[in-house]
Amino acid sequence: MSQEQTALATSIPTLWSSIRESLRGSHQDFTTGSLNRAILLLAIPMVLEMVLESLFAVVDVFWVGRLGADAIATVGLTESLLSLVMAIGFGLSLSTTAMVARRIGEKDPAGAAVAGVQAIAIGLAISALVGIPCLFYAPHLLRLMGASRQILAVGSGYARIALGGSGAIMLLFLNNAIFRGAGDAAIAMRLLWVSNIINLVLDPCLIFGWGPFPKLGVTGAALATFTGRSIGVLYQFYRLLRGSERIRILRSQIRLNLGVLWRLLRVSFTGILQFAIAHTSWIGLVRIVSIFGSAALAGYTIAIRIVIFIILPSWGLSNAAATLVGQNLGARQPERAETSVWRTGLYNMIFLGLIGVFFIVFAEPVIRLFTSDPAVVPLAASCLRIISYGNIGYAYGMVMLQAFNGAGDTVTPTIVNFFGFWLVEIPLAYFLAITVGMRSRGVFWSIVIAEAFIAAVSVVLFKRGRWKLQQI
Numbered sequence: 001m002s003q004e005q006t007a008l009a010t011s012i013p014t015l016w017s018s019i020r021e022s023l024r025g026s027h028q029d030f031t032t033g034s035l036n037r038a039i040l041l042l043a044i045p046m047v048l049e050m051v052l053e054s055l056f057a058v059v060d061v062f063w064v065g066r067l068g069a070d071a072i073a074t075v076g077l078t079e080s081l082l083s084l085v086m087a088i089g090f091g092l093s094l095s096t097t098a099m100v101a102r103r104i105g106e107k108d109p110a111g112a113a114v115a116g117v118q119a120i121a122i123g124l125a126i127s128a129l130v131g132i133p134c135l136f137y138a139p140h141l142l143r144l145m146g147a148s149r150q151i152l153a154v155g156s157g158y159a160r161i162a163l164g165g166s167g168a169i170m171l172l173f174l175n176n177a178i179f180r181g182a183g184d185a186a187i188a189m190r191l192l193w194v195s196n197i198i199n200l201v202l203d204p205c206l207i208f209g210w211g212p213f214p215k216l217g218v219t220g221a222a223l224a225t226f227t228g229r230s231i232g233v234l235y236q237f238y239r240l241l242r243g244s245e246r247i248r249i250l251r252s253q254i255r256l257n258l259g260v261l262w263r264l265l266r267v268s269f270t271g272i273l274q275f276a277i278a279h280t281s282w283i284g285l286v287r288i289v290s291i292f293g294s295a296a297l298a299g300y301t302i303a304i305r306i307v308i309f310i311i312l313p314s315w316g317l318s319n320a321a322a323t324l325v326g327q328n329l330g331a332r333q334p335e336r337a338e339t340s341v342w343r344t345g346l347y348n349m350i351f352l353g354l355i356g357v358f359f360i361v362f363a364e365p366v367i368r369l370f371t372s373d374p375a376v377v378p379l380a381a382s383c384l385r386i387i388s389y390g391n392i393g394y395a396y397g398m399v400m401l402q403a404f405n406g407a408g409d410t411v412t413p414t415i416v417n418f419f420g421f422w423l424v425e426i427p428l429a430y431f432l433a434i435t436v437g438m439r440s441r442g443v444f445w446s447i448v449i450a451e452a453f454i455a456a457v458s459v460v461l462f463k464r465g466r467w468k469l470q471q472i
Contacts, residue, residue: 019044030183030324031105031331035340042323043344045185047316051309052192055199060221061305063203065371069298070148071218072371073290074155076301077145078138078162078222080286083279085130085166090279091272092119092126092170093177094405095264097319098326100181101406104246105330109182113249116178116240118261122268123174127167135164145283146290157219161226168229175236180319181326182247187239195232199224267410274405274414281421285447288429289440296440299379302370307387310355311394317348318398322406325467329407334468341403341462349395356391359384383444390448397455400462407467416457425450 021041030038064071096119103112134141138159139152147155172195176188202213202224209215216223240249289300321344328337359366363385367377401413425446432442 030327031333031336035324035336035343038324039320039340039344039347042183042185042320043317043347045189046180046319047313048189050312050314050316050319052189052196055196055309058305058309059196059200059203060225061302062370063207064218064221065302067154067207067218069294069373069376070150070154072298072301072376073151073294074142074147074158074218075221076286076297076304077142077147077151077290078155078159079301080283081141081145081159082162082166082169083282084276085163085169086173087275087279088126088130088272089123089170089173090275091270091410092122092264092268093173094274094322094402095119095267095271095408095410096174096177097181097322098267098406098408099260099264100178100247101183101323101326102330102408104182105327109247110253112178112182112247113253114257114260115264116247117249117253117255118257118264119174119178120171121256121261122265123170124167127170130170131164131167134166135160138163146287148294151294155218157216158222161219161222165222165226165230168226168233171233172229172236175233175240178240178247179236180323182244183323183327184244184246185320185323187244191232191235191239194235195228197228198231199228202227267408270414271405271410274410274417277414277417278421281425284426285429285443288433289443291434292440295373295375296379298371298373298376299381300383300440300443302367302376302380303383303387306359306366306370306384310352310359311398314348314352314395314398315402317344317351318402320344321399322402325403325406326408329468329470337403337407337468338465341399345396345399348399349392352391352395356388359388363388379440382441386441386444387447390451393448393452393455395455397451397458400455400458403462404458404467407470409467409470412461412467413458416454416461420450420454420457424453 019040030042061072061075064075096115099115099119100112103109103115139156141163142152142155142159176191179185179188203221204210205213206216206220206224207218208220213220240247241251242248286297286300290297321341324340324344325337328334328340363381364377367380367384371377371380401416404410404412428449429443429446432438432446433440434442436442438445
């Protein structure tokens with residue numbers, strides 16, 4: 001047997017053993033050893049975690065699609081409002097991951113646990129401040145988003161539960177950020193299995209009234225998702241208190257530490273602003289699309305849910321890069337941190353590029369899995385096909401921005417997002433859709449152009465290397 005054949009024969013079992021280790025939960029120190037192996041061990045459970053997170057969106061729209069365009073439009077409008085809550089959750093999560101990863105890299109698990117407690121305290125406070133008013137005023141918010149009387153009649157209950165119970169989303173993100181920062185990505189993945197199985201079972205039962213369950217229509221989708229997420233949050237708290245090899249929250253650590261809390265808030269503020277800029281731009285896009293009626297809005301909603309299903313696994317790869325950056329900077333190995341980002345970006349580009357080609361070719365058959373409405377299908381297929389042209393740009397952009405976040409530099413991505421989304425995407429969407437007369441297709445093209453701009457700027461700024469000097 002030649003040397004090359006011997007190497008191949010030994011590498012395949014090694015690959016499979018690494019995959020099994022990543023799913024069980026790896027004990028490896030990610031600041032030493034093979035970088036490719038470290039990326040693999042972190043990325044597999046993080047990608048699967050994001051696949052499971054995206055299943056919430058896809059399962060909902062799959063069943064709600066059977067209820068008609070108004071029901072789908074309800075989900076789209078509510079999701080755009082919910083994006084503000086998700087922006088806060090993402091912003092807090094990225095700073096939490098960065099701080100926990102830095103402490104783990106410094107071999108300070110107690111410090112990581114204290115940072116996690118402060119993040120949870122902030123999340124609980126924000127959940128109450130956002131959720132309680134939304135529970136009462138959700139229909140008014142839908143009306144402000146341009147909802148018709150038919151949509152309000154169908155979707156008010158959905159909006160109340162989805163927006164009022166948004167704290168479950170916030171805490172799910174935050175607790176998983178603690179596990180990711182510690183390198184316990186497999187735990188984050190497994191608890192989302194629990195949430196998704198509950199959602200998968202309850203969704204059709206509550207929407208259509210199967211078995212002993214009441215027939216709640218689109219409201220049932222919100223209730224199923226809220227129930228699944230809430231049980232997932234309870235399981236997260238159980239695992240944090242029980243502990244793992246990398247992190248455990250002791251009862252004595254469940255108290256406010258104002259110094260750590262303030263540092264976390266300081267980094268989180270620009271992180272929240274970063275994602276608020278990105279997510280509120282989606283509200284602007286939805287508002288423009290809603291001008292062209294329920295069919296256009298339903299088509300946009302279905303296509304975006306499918307895109308999210310694909311993009312979130314890529315976020316898993318990006319999160320792996322963020323963890324590696326944080327831990328390696330904590331271990332004073334900035335060059336290893338930088339190399340991990342370039343490699344992860346390449347893998348992400350290959351993944352999203354292949355997916356983009358598939359959607360460009362098979363856009364309409366994919367859309368028909370969710371709806372057969374002849375007014376919705378061509379609009380949704382057009383949206384999916386156009387957005388897929390930008391997949392390579394998305395791939396590098398998200399990895400670079402998450403690398404800044406993993407280093408604790410949340411300011412740079414915030415500035416990039418502001419220019420990309422508010423000074424490029426929104427004005428361009430209005431210009432192409434209204435002024436040029438491209439209607440909803442103009443909105444779709446504005447997304448591709450803005451994301452390409454963000455990716456190019458992010459690569460240039462990352463190569464300058466100032467993020468290596470960030471303290472947190």
